[in-house]
Amino acid sequence: MRIAVDMLGGDHAPHELVAGVAQALLSGDFTADELLLVGPQDIIAAQFAELGVSDVPEILHTTDVIAGHEKPIDGIRRKPDASILKAVAACRDGLAGGIVAFGNTGAAVAASTIGLGLLPGVRRPGIAVTLVGANGKFVLLDAGANPNPKPEHLFHYALMGAAFSRDMHQHSNPTIGLLNIGGEASKGSPLLQEVHKRLEDSGLDFVGNVEGNQLFNGVADVLVTDGFVGNMVLKVVEGFGERVIQVGHERGHDDQMKDVVRQLLGVSDFSEAGGANLLGVNGVVLVGHGRSKASAVLPALEIVRAEIKTGVNQHIVESLQAHTENV
Amino acid sequence: MRIAVDMLGGDHAPHELVAGVAQALLSGDFTADELLLVGPQDIIAAQFAELGVSDVPEILHTTDVIAGHEKPIDGIRRKPDASILKAVAACRDGLAGGIVAFGNTGAAVAASTIGLGLLPGVRRPGIAVTLVGANGKFVLLDAGANPNPKPEHLFHYALMGAAFSRDMHQHSNPTIGLLNIGGEASKGSPLLQEVHKRLEDSGLDFVGNVEGNQLFNGVADVLVTDGFVGNMVLKVVEGFGERVIQVGHERGHDDQMKDVVRQLLGVSDFSEAGGANLLGVNGVVLVGHGRSKASAVLPALEIVRAEIKTGVNQHIVESLQAHTENV
Structure with missing residues (x-):
């Protein structure tokens, strides 16, 4: 399953994020068909060309973003084409198995909760x-x-x-x-x-x-x-x-x-590596720090790939089921 | 005004505390008539003699202490001669103008609040x-x-x-x-x-x-x-x-x-220096860390002396009065 990356979230988007994805591809850690990028088609493609990335992942084009200072619910209502909403929709529709989202944490949480729903038995997602x-x-x-x-x-x-x-x-x-x-x-x-x-x-x-x-x-x-x-x-x-x-x-x-x-x-030195995991939603969502730079991208992708592979969400559902039956 | 020191509070009492008081006296930073020690008379006197302290502060004798793990209210009820209660009583009765208490923070807060009362206008003390x-x-x-x-x-x-x-x-x-x-x-x-x-x-x-x-x-x-x-x-x-x-x-x-x-x-690296100030009670109370060693004593005494001298409590009362009238 591909990982959808919101290329417009955070203080250094899309430049640093494109550079980070390029590193993940050029190092061989990820192949283009493992990724689905959500962001401005032309800018991303041009930067990839500059960086010598030939095998380019599919890009879902959008230029809208819910900025860090925006109220999540306002942003979600006003910007139906916002990158985080498109990434969530791609995940919901089966085009991707997980999401990496840098930037507005509240928007990522709200968009994921609304768009993906919660795992069976879960009442509230947690970071x-x-x-x-x-x-x-x-x-x-x-x-x-x-x-x-x-x-x-x-x-x-x-x-x-x-x-x-x-x-x-x-x-x-x-x-x-x-x-x-x-x-x-x-x-x-x-x-x-x-x-x-x-x-x-x-x-x-x-x-x-x-x-x-x-x-x-x-x-x-x-x-x-x-x-x-x-x-x-x-x-x-x-x-x-x-x-x-x-x-x-x-x-x-x-x-x-x-x-x-x-x-x-x-991994929570967010500006350089990884991010936080949103648990409880019906999908794998990693929320990176808004200050994330290129070096944060590969660790974030690796975490999401590992979460999908190990089946954390399935294990959460089983655990909740077992502990609810016991009560 | 003298400062009452609870010589039985904390993990290293009374030994480290006596050593700390000795340092404060031998360095000339404090004189014996500025201090009132609350603890075991013989042990304190013997250690002072060993350390070459000749000008010994008055000692209010007691061997009872509310230990770190005791519930404050239980300790206060069961041990009327506990060192912290004697220190508070000395302060209430005008024998001292402030207290340094290492050890059980809850007991120091409860004993001070009950024994000294609150400053006019204050509803709850704060650390x-x-x-x-x-x-x-x-x-x-x-x-x-x-x-x-x-x-x-x-x-x-x-x-x-x-x-x-x-x-x-x-x-x-x-x-x-x-x-x-x-x-x-x-x-x-x-x-x-x-x-x-x-x-x-x-x-x-x-x-x-x-x-x-x-x-x-x-x-x-x-x-x-x-x-x-x-x-x-x-x-x-x-x-x-x-x-x-x-x-x-x-x-x-x-x-x-x-x-x-x-x-x-x-100063909040408690094991080595100073402590926290209990504000809002009708007296000057410094609560040191239970792990305090000798080096914490002098800074703690200096803070209490400065609080008494600058009149923090009077300024708190005036400020509360001014802001209550304004409402």
Whole structure:
């Protein structure tokens, strides 16, 4: 199945994205028939010619884009030909098996949810971000799709995250943690207390509440939280990491800082690599950072290809089914 | 006015705390008559003798302590002679003008709130943490005293934080930001939207919503958030900083990482320096990290002395009064 790439999303579109796709093709990591590009036909074709790409993927032409500052729902209503909507439609119609979308995250979430629908049993999609801790890769979700969740949503995020961790991070029996501000089951809001109870009764390998300072210490492979806290935590880490690099630079030990921070932010150092996975929608959707440059494209494509191949979505459906029957 | 020090709080009490007080005395930064120590008379006196401290501060004897893992309210009920309660009582009775408390944060907050009462106009105390961004020191509050605040509490935190920033960080007209997951006034919960409006109408130098990635970039001198998010953010940064140091160590560039992370965490690198300020109670209370070692004592004492001298609490009361009259 092809992967549809929204070539108009993000701060550096389409130039950096075309350069990134060109790299993926010229390196032999991807063939043209694995990709479906959504964006301005002429500009993309001209840049490919310049870069020496002869085997050009099919291009679905459009020049409309929902910009980063636009309200997702407004953009979706006003711009039926927006690149993200065309990419989603291509996926819905079977022309592609997955989507890579840089740019307006809210628009990608809304367009995917509306256009692809949700997987059976799922009530709300969640954004899963991969970071690197003392025990290797771990996934944090939700990172912003659902700031005000119900207990069931968070419980489903645990199941989705576990399926993702098994298939994509090779944790065969992933440990699940609930982000909270204290270790005891009685800590946090009534919402968190209820989710704590459900996870304890779930048969999952639940390690209990995880505090902020434990996030990177490998205590859990899947960290569950609401979209407000998840988004805040992710962005704080991103900003703090940038500041570490800056201060390191001012002090003359530039590269060391970058290396270390990049290792920890893993594929979520969005401007250079990968992106976040939208889980729960009936399709494979990777949302890249709006600041993504060319080097982010190949990792993003590889993640989507792996998700399709391992069948994460099928495993999510099976897991939700099993845990719903058990209740 | 003397500063009461709880010599039994934290993981390394009383040994490291006695060593820290000894350093403060032997360096000449503090005199014995500026301090009132609360803890085991014999042990403290013996260690002072060993360390060559001849001019020993008065010691209020007790051997009881509310441990880090104890529920604050249980500890307060069961241990009337607990060191934190004796320190608070000394402050209430005019024997001291401020308190340094390492150890159980919840117990320090509860004991201070019950024992000292709140400043006129204040409804809830808040924990203010000092961090260092691109524009120098900034204060983040609440960092955990009030996880489920009302709009008024957050508005008061802005006023308290501004008074603290003026007096303690020398920002004469501090900028105020509201931690949120998007820049627009319509972002976040109804709670945050209401606080946004109150801050806009307040006459304070309100810069609007601040996202997580902007926390360290100097955009605001005072960052307002609820105690759940504030505690999470603080601990995430602490844990991420530790992980940066660890990975740096594994890669052989140890000291650079430590320097940079310490600079950013400022006085809130709790195990080595300073602590968090409990604002809103009728007294000056600094809550140190439970992991504090000797080197944390002098900075903590200096902060409390400065808070007493600059009259932060008086300025908080005046600010609340002015802003209540304006409404």
